[in-house]
Amino acid sequence: MSRQRxxxxxxxxxxxxxxxxxxxxxxRSSWPRLLDLxxxxxxxxxxxxxxxxxxxxxxxxxxxxxxxxxGAVLLWDxxxxxxxxFSISFLEEMWSRNIGxxxxxxxRPFEFITALMVMSIVRLxxxxxxxxLLAIAFFGFNLYGxxxxxxxxxxxxxxxxxxxxIFVSGLILRNGMGAENFAWSxxxxxxxxxxxxxxxxxxxAWLQPVAWLLPPTYVFEGMRALIIDKVFRPDLMxxxxxxxxxxxxxxxxxxxxxxxxxxxxxxxxxxxx
Amino acid sequence: MPEFVPIAVERLVKIYKTxxxxxxxxxxxxxxxxxxxxxxxGAGKTTTIAMIMGLTTPTSGRVTVLGAEMPRQRxxxxxxxxxxxxxxxxxxxxxxxxxxxxxGKLYGVENLRERIARLGHELDLADLLDRPTGKLSAxxxxxVSLAKALVNNPDVLLxxxxxxxxxxxxxxxxxxxxxxxxxxxxxxxxxxxxxxxxVERLCERVIIMKRGYIEDDDTPAKLLARxxxxxxxxxxxxxxxxxxxxxxxxxx
Numbered sequence: 001m002s003r004q005r006x007x008x009x010x011x012x013x014x015x016x017x018x019x020x021x022x023x024x025x026x027x028r029s030s031w032p033r034l035l036d037l038x039x040x041x042x043x044x045x046x047x048x049x050x051x052x053x054x055x056x057x058x059x060x061x062x063x064x065x066x067x068x069x070x071g072a073v074l075l076w077d078x079x080x081x082x083x084x085x086f087s088i089s090f091l092e093e094m095w096s097r098n099i100g101x102x103x104x105x106x107x108r109p110f111e112f113i114t115a116l117m118v119m120s121i122v123r124l125x126x127x128x129x130x131x132x133l134l135a136i137a138f139f140g141f142n143l144y145g146x147x148x149x150x151x152x153x154x155x156x157x158x159x160x161x162x163x164x165x166i167f168v169s170g171l172i173l174r175n176g177m178g179a180e181n182f183a184w185s186x187x188x189x190x191x192x193x194x195x196x197x198x199x200x201x202x203x204x205a206w207l208q209p210v211a212w213l214l215p216p217t218y219v220f221e222g223m224r225a226l227i228i229d230k231v232f233r234p235d236l237m238x239x240x241x242x243x244x245x246x247x248x249x250x251x252x253x254x255x256x257x258x259x260x261x262x263x264x265x266x267x268x269x270x271x272x273x
Numbered sequence: 274m275p276e277f278v279p280i281a282v283e284r285l286v287k288i289y290k291t292x293x294x295x296x297x298x299x300x301x302x303x304x305x306x307x308x309x310x311x312x313x314x315g316a317g318k319t320t321t322i323a324m325i326m327g328l329t330t331p332t333s334g335r336v337t338v339l340g341a342e343m344p345r346q347r348x349x350x351x352x353x354x355x356x357x358x359x360x361x362x363x364x365x366x367x368x369x370x371x372x373x374x375x376x377g378k379l380y381g382v383e384n385l386r387e388r389i390a391r392l393g394h395e396l397d398l399a400d401l402l403d404r405p406t407g408k409l410s411a412x413x414x415x416x417v418s419l420a421k422a423l424v425n426n427p428d429v430l431l432x433x434x435x436x437x438x439x440x441x442x443x444x445x446x447x448x449x450x451x452x453x454x455x456x457x458x459x460x461x462x463x464x465x466x467x468x469x470x471x472v473e474r475l476c477e478r479v480i481i482m483k484r485g486y487i488e489d490d491d492t493p494a495k496l497l498a499r500x501x502x503x504x505x506x507x508x509x510x511x512x513x514x515x516x517x518x519x520x521x522x523x524x525x
Contacts, residue, residue, distance in 0.1 A: 010348070018378030026364070029405070092364070100361035102419070104326050105379040106351045246490045263330045263344060266289060269360050270321045 011114075015107050017117035020122075024091050027123075037127035041077045045131050048073045067227050069197065070141045074132060075223055076196045079157045079216055080126055080187045085120030086165030087183035095178060104270050109259060113252070116169070119164050149226050152237040155221050159244035160215045162185070163251035168260030172269055196220050215240040215247060217225045274502055275342030277430050279304050279461035280438060285334035287320050287485075294320040296485035297334070305459040307439070307451075311505075312482035313483035313513045318465040319360065322431050325463070326356055338429055350429075352380055357422040358433035362414075365407030369417045370404060373424055380425035392420040395450060411438040419447065426458060433465045444468075448475055469506040479505065480511050488512050 027033055052069035093099045102112065135141045143150060166206045168186055193207070194216040200208055211217045218240035222233050262268050280302040287295040287468045295317040302308050312318050323329040324336050327344035335342060341349040363372045377385040390512035393399040396416045399429060400407060408418050415438055422430060435451070448471060455462055466472050470478060472495050481496075489496060489512065493505055501507045 012381075014381065015379055018375050021378065022364070022367070022371075025367050025375070029366045051299040061317070096364040097360070097362040098364050100328060100358065101363065101376070104328055104351065104354075104356060106348060107379050108348070222498065260330075263328065266287070266294075266320065266323060267509070268328045268330045269319065269358075 010108065011110060012106075012108075015111045016115045018057075018214040019102075019107065019112065020118055023092070023115070023119045023123075026092060029070070034253065036128065037123055038130055041127050042134060043129045044077065044140065045070065045135055046075050049141070052139070067120070067141045067225055070135055070139055070181060071143065071146075071223050071227055072196050072220060073155060074128070074135065074143050075153055075219060076191075077131070078124065078130060078154060079190075079194075081124045082120050082158050082161030083168075084164045086116050086124035086162055087168055089116050089119045090121070090157075090165070090211050091167040091180065091183060094172060094180075099173070100269055102123070105167075109256060111251075113166055113255070116165065120161065120165065121158070143193070146223075149232045152234075153223060154214055156219050156237060156244055158191050159248055160192060163244065163247040164249040166248075170255035173255075173262045174265070175256040176267060185207065190214060190216060193217070197268045199224060213243070215243040218243075279306075279339060280463060281335075281337045282321070282325070283335045284323060285336060286332045287317075287324060288332045289330065293485050295324070295331075297521075298482070298485075298487045299334075300480055300487065300490060302461050302463060304347070304461055305455065306478060307455055307462040307464060307476050308467040309476035309479040311472060311479055311509055312462060312465075312469075312488075315484070316482040317485040319358070319433060322356070322358070322433055322463070322465060326350070326374065326431060330461070332507060344432055352425065352475070353427060354431070355380075355422045355425055355427040356431040356433070357418045357435055358431075359437060360433070363406055363418055363421050366405060368403050369393075369406055369409070369420070369435065370402040372417065373402075373420055377424050378420050382425050388424060389420075392423060396420050397446075412443045414490070415439055416447070419450075423454065428460055430454075430460055430462045433464065434467065435464065436466075436468060436471060444471070447448040451475065467486075469504060469509060473505050481509070483512055 048069045052067075093102055132143045135143060146153070163223075166185055168179075168182045171182055193203075194210045194214050195203065195211055197217075200211050200221060202215060203211055218236040222236040225231050225233050225236070277400045278301055282301070283299050285295055286293065292345060298321065310318050310321065320329060324331050325338060325343060327347035330344055333370050337343065339350045339353060341347065363376075373392065374385065378395075379387060382388050389402070393402050396419060398413070398416055398420060401413055401417075404492070406414060409417065415435070419435060422432070432451075436447055439447060451462065452475060454460060464472070477484075477492060479491065479496055480494055482485055489499075491499070496505065496508050497503065500511055502511065504506050
């Protein structure tokens with residue numbers, strides 16, 4: 001391996017912690033930012049929780065399937081908030097016109113990505129933990145009762161969210177803030193196909209193979225199997241993990257290529273639209 | 274450690290789509306020098322600086338900083354360089370101290386607390402370190418950006434309009450600080466500026482760019498003699514208005 005390649009791949013926990021410190025200072029500096037992490041997941045969980053409550057009292061199947069909607073909402077939030085947590089930390093650098101400072105510092109792309117991944121977990125935790133506690137209090141749904149399955153669900157969803165976040169960050173670096181909307185909306189493209197609230201069998205037959213190409217589909221199917229049939233499906237988790245490995249590698253590859261292209265096009269000094 | 278040429282630019286070209294922003298320029302800076310990079314808007318100064326920093330890849334030609342080719346070998350030298358530019362800001366929600374802490378850690382600065390305290394003292398920021406950067410005046414923000422640019426004691430310092438938003442007194446004071454820094458650290462400084470007094474005071478060499486190429490390159494005194502002018506501002510106007518070559522010939 002050449003010396004410059006070695007230097008480019010050198011990983012420094014000190015530099016990663018410097019970036020995490022930067023985002024921590026930022027979170028601490030603004031209570032609306034902290035509140036924003038909690039309020040929308042709470043609204044969503046409460047809305048879907050009451051809907052499920054209503055349906056469960058009027059349909060036999062849903063009486064058996066108690067918790068699938070709230071479970072789906074909470075797991076969807078892990079996927080969506082995980083990606084958003086990653087992307088917002090990245091966008092903070094664009095909004096503050098700091099990306100040139102970051103890119104000209106000794107921080108390596110992998111260290112930057114690592115810091116953003118860790119911060120997405122921190123942001124997600126701040127938002128999700130209070131909501132899961134409220135789900136217990138309001139609807140008696142204990143997400144932590146899923147035990148090891150929750151760990152498998154969480155890990156797979158976070159991998160997907162990071163892969164999307166990394167790809168979107170590359171798009172924004174290359175194309176400027178005109179691509180910002182992707183950060184807010186791209187995960188919703190996955191929503192109908194990953195079958196968050198309904199089984200894959202609900203989709204038309206020709207669309208089902210497409211759904212099975214997406215790692216979150218396996219997680220939501222696994223969640224329904226666990227809550228409705230009381231069966232944990234490790235096969236689904238392993239398949240999701242394999243697809244996630246491919247998706248994550250593709251996200252990192254695209255990010256590096258887009259960063260290279262941004263250097264060629266001079267986008268790193270002009271971070272506007 | 275061998276002393277490398279701080280900055281060497283060879284036949285550097287940058288073309289955006291079909292528009293040449295930098296068109297085959299070459300120059301070398303000597304260690305411990307301050308060089309001014311002059312030119313009107315669109316002359317290619319910022320693109321040149323971006324290529325030296327490794328933020329933009331040249332279309333052709335070569336840039337080396339302290340012996341490392343940019344941007345390919347940038348991680349060998351980024352620790353020893355820094356910059357300040359109006360196109361890039363430090364985060365406004367963080368306090369000045371928090372910003373300097375983050376960048377100090379990124380650059381691996383030892384005894385960071387002492388370094389920040391010293392910068393605070395030297396740049397007259399001591400009382401402002403714990404205020405959010407966004408709440409500071411334009412001049413104070415510029416000083417915070419300058420502190421960020423100096424936090425790692427860089428051997429190569431790139432400055433794009435460092436005194437643009439400062440009042441004359443503060444600007445003069447910052448120039449004095451840069452002179453002292455260059456002298457004490459034997460640092461090499463490349464300074465892009467539209468302020469001709471600043472360039473005359475600080476720079477022992479001036480490179481004048483126009484439409485992507487180097488129109489002239491010499492000491493301020495020799496430039497004044499060559500154009501038969503009394504100030505660099507007059508020289509700049511001659512070059513910008515296309516009278517440069519006629520005046521050079523007439524003066525010679």
